Amino acid sequence: MKGFWTEIKKIKRKWIWGAPAGIFLVDLAWMCWMLSELESGELKDGCYRILMSLPMINTITLPVLAAVLASRLCDMENKGNTYKLLCTLQEKGAIFRNKFILGGLHILVFAFLQLSMIVFLVWYYRIPQELEAEQMVYFFLSTCATTIVLLLLQEVLSLMMDNQLYPLFIGLIGTFVGLFSWFFSLPLRYLTPWGYYCVGCTINNIYYKETREVVFYTVSFSYGGFAALLLFAAVLYIYGKNLFLKKEV
Amino acid sequence: MIMNEKRSTEYSERGIFGLRFGRKDGHDMRIAIETEQLCKSYGKHMCVKNVDLRVPEGSIYGFLGPNGAGKSTTMKMILGLVNATRGQVSVFGKEMNRKNRLDILKQTGSLIESPSYYGHLTGRENLEIVRTLRGADKREVNEALKTVRMEKQQDKKAGAYSLGMKQRLGLAAALLGKPKILLLDEPTNGLDPAGIQEMRELIRSLPERYGMTVMVSSHLLSEIDQMATHTGIIHKGELIFQDSLEHLHEHSRKRLLLKTGNNEAALRILGELGCRGKMMEDRISLPDMEDEKVAFCIAALVRQDIGVLRVEEYQRNLEDIFLGLTGKQVSL
Numbered sequence: 378m379k380g381f382w383t384e385i386k387k388i389k390r391k392w393i394w395g396a397p398a399g400i401f402l403v404d405l406a407w408m409c410w411m412l413s414e415l416e417s418g419e420l421k422d423g424c425y426r427i428l429m430s431l432p433m434i435n436t437i438t439l440p441v442l443a444a445v446l447a448s449r450l451c452d453m454e455n456k457g458n459t460y461k462l463l464c465t466l467q468e469k470g471a472i473f474r475n476k477f478i479l480g481g482l483h484i485l486v487f488a489f490l491q492l493s494m495i496v497f498l499v500w501y502y503r504i505p506q507e508l509e510a511e512q513m514v515y516f517f518l519s520t521c522a523t524t525i526v527l528l529l530l531q532e533v534l535s536l537m538m539d540n541q542l543y544p545l546f547i548g549l550i551g552t553f554v555g556l557f558s559w560f561f562s563l564p565l566r567y568l569t570p571w572g573y574y575c576v577g578c579t580i581n582n583i584y585y586k587e588t589r590e591v592v593f594y595t596v597s598f599s600y601g602g603f604a605a606l607l608l609f610a611a612v613l614y615i616y617g618k619n620l621f622l623k624k625e626v
Numbered sequence: 627m628i629m630n631e632k633r634s635t636e637y638s639e640r641g642i643f644g645l646r647f648g649r650k651d652g653h654d655m656r657i658a659i660e661t662e663q664l665c666k667s668y669g670k671h672m673c674v675k676n677v678d679l680r681v682p683e684g685s686i687y688g689f690l691g692p693n694g695a696g697k698s699t700t701m702k703m704i705l706g707l708v709n710a711t712r713g714q715v716s717v718f719g720k721e722m723n724r725k726n727r728l729d730i731l732k733q734t735g736s737l738i739e740s741p742s743y744y745g746h747l748t749g750r751e752n753l754e755i756v757r758t759l760r761g762a763d764k765r766e767v768n769e770a771l772k773t774v775r776m777e778k779q780q781d782k783k784a785g786a787y788s789l790g791m792k793q794r795l796g797l798a799a800a801l802l803g804k805p806k807i808l809l810l811d812e813p814t815n816g817l818d819p820a821g822i823q824e825m826r827e828l829i830r831s832l833p834e835r836y837g838m839t840v841m842v843s844s845h846l847l848s849e850i851d852q853m854a855t856h857t858g859i860i861h862k863g864e865l866i867f868q869d870s871l872e873h874l875h876e877h878s879r880k881r882l883l884l885k886t887g888n889n890e891a892a893l894r895i896l897g898e899l900g901c902r903g904k905m906m907e908d909r910i911s912l913p914d915m916e917d918e919k920v921a922f923c924i925a926a927l928v929r930q931d932i933g934v935l936r937v938e939e940y941q942r943n944l945e946d947i948f949l950g951l952t953g954k955q956v957s958l
Contacts, residue, residue, distance in 0.1 A: 383755050390746045453744055457784075462742035462799065465705050465731045466759040625708050 380467050384475040387453060396445040397487040400438045405494055407434055412502045423504030425593035427495055428512055429580040432519065435491075436555040436574040439524045444548025446483055447531035448541045450476045455539050460626040473536065473618050480528045488521045512579055515598045519577020522603065526570050526610045527551065533617035537624065567602055570609060576602040655682035657719070658807055658839040659704060664713035666699050666863075674699050675863040676713070681807075681841050681856070683718075684833050688854030688871070689843040690948070696863040697843040698739055701811050704841075705736055717807065732760070735805035737813055741796030745785025749776060749795050752784050753802060760803035770798040774828065790821040797828070801836075808832060810842040814849060826853050847948050859951055866951050874947065880914040883940045887933035895930055896923055911940070 411430060412423065419426075454460055454472075463472055492513060499508050527548075534544035551571040558565070558572025566572045582593045659681035666674040674696040681687040691697050702708040704715050706727045715722045717730045743752050753767045771777050774794040779787065784795060793813060800808055810829065814822045830853055832838045844850050850857055850871075857874055859867040867874070885908060886892040893910050896903055901923055903912040912923075924934050942950070 379758055379761070383758050386751070386755055386758070387744060387747070389751065453746065457743045457745055458740050459742040459744065461702070461705075461707055461738045462736070462756070462796075463759070464707055465734065465736055466728075466756065468728065626702075 380471045381475045381478060384450075384479045388450070388479070391449060391453065393446065393449050393483065396442055396449070397483055397490075400442050401487060401490050401494070403438060404431070404434055404491065408494070408498055412498060420502060420504050420506075422506055422593045423502060424495075424499060424506040424508050424512075425580045425582075425595075427498055427504075428516055429578060429582065429593065431491065431495070431516065432574040432578040433559065435520055435524075436559065436571065437552055439520070439574070440527055440548050440551040440555060440571050442487070443480075443484075443524055443527035444531045444545050444551075446480045447476075447528055447535045448544055450480055451532060451535035452541045454536075455541070464626055469622050470618055473532070473621050476536075477529060477532055477614075480532060481525050484524045484528060485521060488517055488524070491520060492517055512595065515577065515579045518598075518603065519574060522606055522610075523570065523573040523577060526573070526606055526613070529610060529613050529617065530570060533613070533620065536617075536621050567605055570606070573602065573606050576606075655685070657681065658683040658685075658717065659687075659841060660716040660719075661700070661704065662714045662716075664700065664703055664715065665711045666696070666703060666708060667711045673863050674703070674710075677860065677863075677865045678868075679704075679858055679865065680868065681839060683839050684837065685839060685856045686829065686833060686854045687839070687841045688850030688857040689841060689860065690847060690850045690857055691843075691845060691860035693845050695845075695860045697845075697860055698811050700860065701736075701738060701809050701841070701843060704809060705731065705734070705738070707738070732803065733806040734809065735800030735803070735807070736809040736811075737793070737796040737800045738809070738811045740815075741792040742799070743784040743787075743792055743795055745783065747784060748781050749784055749787070749791075749798075750780040752795060753798055756799040756802050762803040766802050766804070770801045773801060774798040775824075789816040790818065793817060793821075793825065797825075804836060806838060808838050808840045810840065812843055812845070814844070814846075822849075829853055847945060859948065861951065880939055880941045882912040882914060882920065883936070883938040884910040884912060884934065885936040885938075886910070886927060887935065891930070892927050892932050895927060895932070899923060899926055909936075909938075914939075 408427060408430065411426075412420075415423070415426070454463070460472075495513065495516075496508065498504070499506075531544055531548055534547060535541060538544055551569075554569050555571030555574060558569055559575045561572065566576050576599050579595055579598050580593060581596050582591050584591050657680050659679060661677055661679040664674060664677040664679070665672065677696075677700055679700070689697050689701070699708060703710045703713075704717075706715075706722060717733065720726065720730055722730050744755070747755070750767060750771070753770060757764065757767055768777075771780050774797050776791070776794055776798060779791060784792065787795065793816070797810070797813065800810070813829065814825050817825060826849065829840055829842060832840050842850075842853060854871050856870050857867070858865055883906065884892065884903070889905065889908065889910055893903055893905065896910065896912065899922075901912055901915070901919075903910045905911070915923075920937070924937065927934055
């Protein structure tokens, strides 16, 4: 616990929450713009529209958020040459674990904020459709799990690389890979961690050319995909931690 | 204090070059840090070779060696920051392993290479982080700040500190938790002359003020000469000398230098007289001897028609000894 509290002390004046707060505001502005463009008739399936658009926006923004968060948490150690001091005071593995927990907490708060944002938008735009708790839970699980896995991946990269531009660049590439994965066939979506916002999305739509109508419908949550993601996270955690433990300071 | 009596080595029985050394008061010195056959290799390159360090408790152990000799790697191995390829490290007689490393290091403060700090935090906040991790008393932060004379700068961000201030902050962090051992790797690097002097005085005062054992590395012989009570000299990864500084100074005993008209013949004749010398450039180097014996040798040479051109007294300084040991011109 001591180690975790020192991690909190370390981020004083680092404005770590600035990145999630900024991205939250971007998300809010984006959703407001999208909803305000809709005609009143289109608001009848407004909840589904939000629950489908947000994962897509998250595919673009959250890999960057994960990269920035991990980089901000790890770079202060690289810049200040602190590993050789910290490793005489605490287990090296604890440094890895505490940074992951702290970053994960930021993601968790961000995901809760997004849930609150959905509730707010439904209220503000007077969306007649009922907000289904089940869909909200799936959205929350998918957002949290995918972003936390990406955070883990970025943390490993940030801890192993002195130059933080490389992990940030990888995060950006991840954004594009994730975005393309929305157009991949289903088995292919499972292959990249950045594509799991799409895998976890439980809302889909069909466009009818003849009537020029978009019909939204729900699909079942991909428990298999969720399990695969958790398995990947477990392997990545063990592998990344060992990699960090082996790194000499 | 953790002390395994079986492992408490008599410093006087250890030593390189067969020297016997011990405290003048006759008490054996206990060993704070001991390494056995410590080795580190990176690929095929062996950068630390079978190093057997013995750092006596309460001493200031100057770990001397040219740049790249293996000082930092050895110190990092003592702290468990670098895994030894082979060998063992013991602190106060307790063998260090993965499980007990942090327990043992609770008694150890360190400042390795450049100082560690968080630039966005103030000096005090930096120390608070170390204090929390060490589980030390809150009052110790003030004490450490006072010791390194940083009370006035404690609320400035560490990123804005000069290198000297950062070094002092690093030393203050190392002092938190009142460690029994302090490992300082080139602590005066990058400091201005006043800062160097201040740091040296501070280090010199630590054993007396806090009863600490200090191991300090440097590539500057003069620095070690001014600070240390004991010294170990490492060169190309090998410990080539280890003893008290007093004994290192004994190596600088006087010699006689003789220049004659025929040095080869003179060397032979002196050998027959029981004065074994050796050639040193164009002179014969002889051990110091009584005046009468000098006169007798010179008379013997003159009788053999060997002209004695010069007789000089020569005393090696520490630099010469160091160069003799390392066998090359290195930064001193």
